[in-house]
Amino acid sequence: TQLLEQSPQFLSIQEGENLTVYCNSSSVFSSLQWYRQEPGEGPVLLVTVVTGGEVKKLKRLTFQFGDARKDSSLHITAAQPGDTGLYLCAGERGGSNYKLTFGKGTLLTVNP
């Protein structure tokens, strides 16, 4: 059973379009993080959200943590080819002793 479900698994869009990636679970998380991974590299942390309902913005990226702290979304406005990569959500549960559980990722391709 996958603890964190990400959707869609693959997304191919044109430059300038908007998109949303979802990360859902039936479990409550004390924090949720989003990472981007490019080929041949390790995941790079984009944001951490810890409070239910929290919204964080990073330039054209908007991250939201669900009120119940079970889900999160990543919205990209006016996508650019440089946004291409594998987007991973990862959750940490209270008392989990530093265990970060990852979703399976969304592979985003932004075509020029």
Next chain:
Amino acid sequence: DTAVSQTPKYLVTQMGNDKSIKCEQNLGHDTMYWYKQDSKKFLKIMFSYNNKELIINETVPNRFSPKSPDKAHLNLHINSLELGDSAVYFCASSQSQGQGAFFGQGTRLTVV
């Protein structure tokens, strides 16, 4: 300066061999991890150490033995390598729970 560095980046070896991957972080973090990323890009935690103490051992075969000589280093030794061990192994570190992890660039292990 590389925050989390692991060596080697590529490792090709025959079945049955023993190999080690080294990891060092210069961020002053207390917690270090080893993750395995399979061919479908799914990242799964293997081990977590906090201040040189093993916190998580996620049902990894005992052919895999982590060693943390100090809190800046976490090495991974693998005995009797099997074909199924082929994957990308990532070292990571974090300061505390909920803070997000910093990943190394990965070690692509190929067992032939």
